[in-house]
Amino acid sequence: MKKHTIVALVQDRAGVLSRVIGLIRRRGYNIESMAVGHSETPGVSRLTVVIEWEDVEQVVKQLYRLIEVLKVSDVTNDPTVEREMVLAKLHIPGGKRPEIVALTEIFDAKIVDVGANTMVVEMTGSPAKVQNFIDVIKPFGIKEMMRTGRIAMVRGGRGHAAEDVLESNGHAPEQVPTMN
């Protein structure tokens, strides 16, 4: 099964995430990651979901059945910028700190907290680079780790601005055919 990255524009309302997740859960698939937040347009959220799925076209169509879903794109094969962020709390006795400092420089990561025996590092990058960083710091002893999940944006002029989607969809419903 292939891993798919799906980007969706949804209305920012209570329950919308639950609907999206429910649609995926219904078929017994696990969500590898999901990241969601405000888009450039008030009232519209943009979310990125990563799932392993055979028939992703069907999922995209089903997502469109949700009233609050505005636009769904499978960007797996598009040129994209993909980013993920990780926060990791490491168990670091005083003497080992310089090693971590050196590693964070190599990975363009940041040290955001230093405790008596702990350090919290923050790193942002492509999912592969984040994984690579995690592999490297693992031997030091990760006490806690938190990843944001992937966000993806199509490069260049492609992709969909929320405002354009709203405009092309129009706000008012279409004329409904009358019954006999």
Place this chain on the structure above:
Amino acid sequence: MSEKRTGAQIMCEALIRDGVDVMFGIPGGAIMPFYYAMWEYRDQLRHVLCRHEQGAGHAAEGYARATGRIGVCIGTSGPGTTNLVTPIADAMMDSTPILAITGQVGSHVLGKDAFQETDITGITMPITKHNYLIKKADELPYVFKEAIHIATTGRPGPVLIDITKDAMMASVVPNWDIKLNLPGYKPNYQGNRKQIREAIKLLLAAKKPLIMAGNGVIMSGADGELRAFAERLHIPVITTLHGIGSIPEDHQLSIGMPGMHGWVHVNRAIQECDVLFNIGGRFDDRVTGKASTFAPNAQVIHVDIDPSEIGKNVKVAIPIVGDARMVLQALMDELPDREELAILHGNASDWLEHIREMQHQHQPKQQYSKRDEGVSLPPVDVYNALTQIVNTRGKYRIVTDVGQHQMWAAQLLDWYRPRTHITSGGAGTMGFSVPAAMGVAIAHPEDTVWAICGDGGFQMMNQEMATMIQEGIKNVKIAVINNGYLGMVRQWQELFEGKRYSGTPLSGPDFAKLAEAYHWKGITVERSEDVEAAILEAYATDGPVLIDFRVEREVNVFPMVPQNKSIGEMIVNASEA
């Protein structure tokens, strides 16, 4: 108009504004403010007090299926709403436009396990087209308008509005100046012209074309257009369970029902056809059998208003997203003139003749006429008498339940008009017929409404007989096809599980006496020679009647395609089983 109204008054006014005049429901704590307000509007909004919320839901479905208008059901919070879950799921599967209005506990205790609190919006998320949790009265005018719009347009379906008790009690000045704002909901009604032209090209080139008509034809009121289109191209028409009535069965192009209990000639025609034009059907697994073996020689044209249905179960050559009626009109516009079509008609006649020959070979209905000695009432005798009598006694609607009797009704009764055959298809909900018949009877008080059900399904929802008496409903007649089994399950056990009748023998009370206890007329029929008289007596009676047909116990529905087999592999009759 700037007077204050309570949320509950707004709910009533919103329903009236959208043309609702009847609701099916049961009150309870959380929904009491709505019932309090309802009293004021009782001349415009009829409330039918059901005996179980499931009955209320199915009644709303029956009303909606018989009219195409929104059916409304009501339940209070907690068990009142969870009892609505089955009809909501049923409506979702069969694309039936219903609105479920449920009371919710006060917003200040929401999520705190208050008395009779259930997260009904959470529960019904996957089985509604959309749902709402409303905590503020001023949102109600908009939400009711939007909810009914969503339920009745595009691919219709159930919508639920859950309203907290405090929102119903709060007073606000309602804003009725409503402009719907639904940027994510854009049903496509007009089929794509290019695809429509492609479809015509394919149909004109076909040697063995078939039209499959489904629920969408009935729902969009496209039966006239369907018939005209089929006639122009001289293409045989098959009707799925929910497509029944979209073409009269005595029409020369109507060939019958496909699928698990479809006729042999219909399933063979599907397997032979070179172009299959499916309009408004969703290629349910009960139609396709093993989908990978379905219509192996056909290029499929699929017309559906829901894009997610296209390509879901069957590979499609030409997808057309649109409303069945509008697409058929567009197809007619694009057809070449009669002279050009004449060439095609020659081919089409051979094909139709071939199908009729297969039909003649199998004489599908005749297998039921063979009778063993000592059998006093084979089910077929009930259906034969029914179809003869109902077709000579004015307008009628027939509501069936789920199981053997349902398949016999689809096979053995003659169907002529849309919205006369109403059943639970996708969900297969036993208990559907009695309450749904009540909804149909209220929608069409001038029609005779028959509920045909098995003794299993009847015992699930017969309490609504009391509701019908209380409401003065006289035009419902119930025919129980009583074989003392959960018959369809027993049939599977007989054919595939070595007659291990686990959990299927079923006893019941004396149904005629039960009917009398409900103040219905009850008739028991045990012999074929009494069938006709009983049905005529039901017609002659000015009031609801139940007939308990005690039929031969172990009769099977044939033909039958075993589950997961190709529709080419049918058990044609009992001697092959």
